[in-house]
Amino acid sequence: MERRIFIKNTGMIAGGLLINKTQNIFGASAGAIVRIAVVGCGDRGKGVMSVILKSPDKFKITAVCDVLDFRLTEANKMNKTGDTWKNYTDYHKLMDDKNVDAVVVAVPLNMHYPVAVEVLKADKHLYLEKTMTYNIEQALDLVKMVKARPKQVVQVGHQYRYSPLYYRVKEMIAKGYLGKISQVDCRWDRNANWRRPVPSPGLERQINWRMYKEYSGGLVAELLSHQIDFINWAFDTHPEEFMATGGIDVFKDGRETYDNVQVLLRYPEQGMIGNFGATCGNSRDGYLFKIKGTKGTVSLLTDQGMFYPEKDLLKGNDVVDGVTGATRIVWNKEGGSPILPEPTKDGTWYALNDFYDKIGSGKLPDSNIYTGAKTAICVSLANQALYGKQITNWKKEYSV
Amino acid sequence: MKTWCIALTGTFCSIILLAFIPPRPLQKFHIQGYSQGTTYQVTYYAADSVVSQKQTDSLLNRLDKSVNLYQANSLICKFNASPKGIMIDGHFRILVKKALEINHATGGLVDVTVKPLVDAWGFGVKKPAHFPDSARVKTILKNIGSDKIWLQGSFLHKKLPGVQIDLNGIAQGYAADLLSNFLQRKHVYNYVAEIGGELRIHGRKPNGKPFKIGIEAIDDNDINPGPLRKVITPGDGAITTSGNYRKHLEAGGRQISHIMDPKTGYPTQNEMISVTVWARDGITADGYDNGFIAMGLKRTLRFLQKRTDIGAYIIYQKPNGAVADTVTAGFKGYK
Numbered sequence: 190m191e192r193r194i195f196i197k198n199t200g201m202i203a204g205g206l207l208i209n210k211t212q213n214i215f216g217a218s219a220g221a222i223v224r225i226a227v228v229g230c231g232d233r234g235k236g237v238m239s240v241i242l243k244s245p246d247k248f249k250i251t252a253v254c255d256v257l258d259f260r261l262t263e264a265n266k267m268n269k270t271g272d273t274w275k276n277y278t279d280y281h282k283l284m285d286d287k288n289v290d291a292v293v294v295a296v297p298l299n300m301h302y303p304v305a306v307e308v309l310k311a312d313k314h315l316y317l318e319k320t321m322t323y324n325i326e327q328a329l330d331l332v333k334m335v336k337a338r339p340k341q342v343v344q345v346g347h348q349y350r351y352s353p354l355y356y357r358v359k360e361m362i363a364k365g366y367l368g369k370i371s372q373v374d375c376r377w378d379r380n381a382n383w384r385r386p387v388p389s390p391g392l393e394r395q396i397n398w399r400m401y402k403e404y405s406g407g408l409v410a411e412l413l414s415h416q417i418d419f420i421n422w423a424f425d426t427h428p429e430e431f432m433a434t435g436g437i438d439v440f441k442d443g444r445e446t447y448d449n450v451q452v453l454l455r456y457p458e459q460g461m462i463g464n465f466g467a468t469c470g471n472s473r474d475g476y477l478f479k480i481k482g483t484k485g486t487v488s489l490l491t492d493q494g495m496f497y498p499e500k501d502l503l504k505g506n507d508v509v510d511g512v513t514g515a516t517r518i519v520w521n522k523e524g525g526s527p528i529l530p531e532p533t534k535d536g537t538w539y540a541l542n543d544f545y546d547k548i549g550s551g552k553l554p555d556s557n558i559y560t561g562a563k564t565a566i567c568v569s570l571a572n573q574a575l576y577g578k579q580i581t582n583w584k585k586e587y588s589v
Numbered sequence: 590m591k592t593w594c595i596a597l598t599g600t601f602c603s604i605i606l607l608a609f610i611p612p613r614p615l616q617k618f619h620i621q622g623y624s625q626g627t628t629y630q631v632t633y634y635a636a637d638s639v640v641s642q643k644q645t646d647s648l649l650n651r652l653d654k655s656v657n658l659y660q661a662n663s664l665i666c667k668f669n670a671s672p673k674g675i676m677i678d679g680h681f682r683i684l685v686k687k688a689l690e691i692n693h694a695t696g697g698l699v700d701v702t703v704k705p706l707v708d709a710w711g712f713g714v715k716k717p718a719h720f721p722d723s724a725r726v727k728t729i730l731k732n733i734g735s736d737k738i739w740l741q742g743s744f745l746h747k748k749l750p751g752v753q754i755d756l757n758g759i760a761q762g763y764a765a766d767l768l769s770n771f772l773q774r775k776h777v778y779n780y781v782a783e784i785g786g787e788l789r790i791h792g793r794k795p796n797g798k799p800f801k802i803g804i805e806a807i808d809d810n811d812i813n814p815g816p817l818r819k820v821i822t823p824g825d826g827a828i829t830t831s832g833n834y835r836k837h838l839e840a841g842g843r844q845i846s847h848i849m850d851p852k853t854g855y856p857t858q859n860e861m862i863s864v865t866v867w868a869r870d871g872i873t874a875d876g877y878d879n880g881f882i883a884m885g886l887k888r889t890l891r892f893l894q895k896r897t898d899i900g901a902y903i904i905y906q907k908p909n910g911a912v913a914d915t916v917t918a919g920f921k922g923y924k
Binding site: 552 | 630632716781783786787788790794798801802803804805817820827828830831832833863865
């Protein structure tokens with residue numbers, strides 16, 4: 190009934206658009222295949238494509254877009270489907286493609302916002318890579334725009350927390366298994382320059398965009414945002430205070446973004462400190478994610494995690510002198526218990542499956558425009574602290 | 590004579606004096622380590638730390654090298670890969686002998702040759718992509734049965750190259766025995782030795798009170814375990830537990846037990862949730878506990894009816910779904 194009134198009031202063209210969109214939404218829920226275009230065919234774009242190609246019952250790539258020809262060639266090489274993919278070098282043109290229901294955006298960070306706006310205006314569903322936007326203004330603006338378009342599904346690519354492991358940890362935190370949590374330790378280290386090979390010197394800035402402030406938020410935006418986002422989501426909170434230090438300490442190769450960073454976040458509501466660090470000069474820790482409470486520690490990799498109860502709690506069991514039970518499965522010599530019995534799949538797999546389901550149901554994804562904005566704002570405030578050598582604070586108007 | 594008298598008086602005085610020197614008080618010592626893919630703990634009372642973790646680690650390492658399926662170079666892996674069998678060591682021989690004895694006593698329900706079934710149903714070292722169908726189970730069953738292995742001196746023979754054994758169900762109880770024997774050799778007589786939930790207990794605490802042993806809750810939550818289900822004081826002997834509540838897989842909404850029925854080739858499916866067994870030694874208690882799960886409630890109760898050398902505390906599910914427990918005459922320290 191509502192729809193009929195709407196068509197009457199807005200005339201034939203707008204009504205036609207709406208019907209088209211409605212068909213897509215209900216089509217997917219009935220098991221229809223979602224037609225995907227990928228904008229940005231770099232490492233991440235191709236990585237997402239490889240996962241999409243594993244679910245031909247849900248997704249079908251119909252178009253690919255990149256400003257670099259060799260990237261398009263690489264993307265097309267992945268096509269073993271027998272169908273041809275429409276190739277675009279200008280994302281604006283892709284927006285008119287009627288064979289596209291949803292767009293995966295995996296472009297440099299500074300381009301997230303302009304491409305996302307076009308996708309939304311074209312009435313397509315959007316899977317936008319993290320970090321959601323380059324700055325706070327864009328984040329708040331995108332929230333406004335998505336709010337006004339309730340029928341389009343917008344998911345932000347914080348894929349790790351889509352793994353059942355991370356859902357389980359969120360549940361453990363909520364149930365109080367860790368006790369009072371006071372510290373979060375995160376690292377994402379490597380002993381490498383974090384550069385991609387450049388076929389000709391003219392392409393340096395386009396390919397190694399992560400090295401330049403104009404395009405990228407550096408290590409905080411590209412790596413630490415995942416862990417910052419998980420803490421925001423798991424505790425339903427955000428930090429109030431942002432302190433940071435860093436520099437170009439290992440690779441003095443003309444880059445602008447720091448290769449050695451440490452961010453310190455204060456969550457006063459939780460009485461909690463978050464330490465988020467990344468260096469390009471050591472790989473021992475690699476990916477490290479520890480959540481520390483009075484009852485125990487959760488230690489996470491991307492696909493597996495352990496729980497270590499506090500030793501004093503184990504020793505304090507004076508009621509009995511021994512316990513009998515079915516053999517406990519223990520993975521390591523420090524007495525930790527695995528949080529899940531098996532390592533999980535790559536987070537992107539779970540994230541894309543959920544994207545498909547949400548296109549069908551029209552419901553809000555778990556990594557959505559609101560959580561995406563919150564994390565993008567955190568990243569921006571952390572980078573303001575880092576590069577501006579100042580303490581920055583969350584502002585009321587950021588809470589959307 | 591005088592000298593002799595003085596000497597005698599001296600000796601006498603020394604004896605009197607010695608009698609008045611208080612013995613050194615017993616202290617509590619705790620060892621915590623890792624072996625056979627799980628943790629072990631020893632708590633003992635002695636005047637001094639006469640047993641170290643280095644010693645217990647090396648003791649259990651030797652057993653690992655013999656019968657640990659997770660160590661590719663272990664004797665058991667070599668036996669499983671061999672076409673006709675291999676020479677085995679002392680630990681291995683003791684375990685196989687006991688396993689064959691228990692196989693006989695349980696009418697074939699406890700069988701160490703179930704390894705190919707354990708693997709096929711997803712509880713082995715390598716995980717299969719899917720559960721076996723009936724044809725596959727039938728093929729696997731050709732290699733199952735304790736009549737397909739036999740000992741000749743220190744040579745363990747197999748009838749068919751595909752015959753493989755799994756001593757995991759009995760080795761932890763035996764490991765607790767090894768710890769117990771080692772403590773006794775060091776003149777430690779008051780201790781609790783536990784490995785993977787299987788225990789050997791001896792003596793009492795310095796205050797004269799018996800050791801209290803908790804029977805774990807059956808809630809499958811390792812992260813935040815529920816309160817103990819029961820606390821018992823079994824005295825000297827072994828306590829082991831076999832349960833379906835921790836190690837199981839799910840298929841089609843159904844839970845698949847890790848305990849195999851060697852006759853049918855399928856995981857056991859009955860009312861048993863957990864069986865805690867008391868026996869004089871760990872190898873016996875651990876050797877039987879899986880068997881009782883496979884036997885089910887009625888047969889287990891009949892088997893243990895008149896026995897005082899072995900007893901069980903059983904948690905099971907009633908037909909109406911409620912969880913109940915029962916205990917047999919031979920189970921020690923249950924109030």
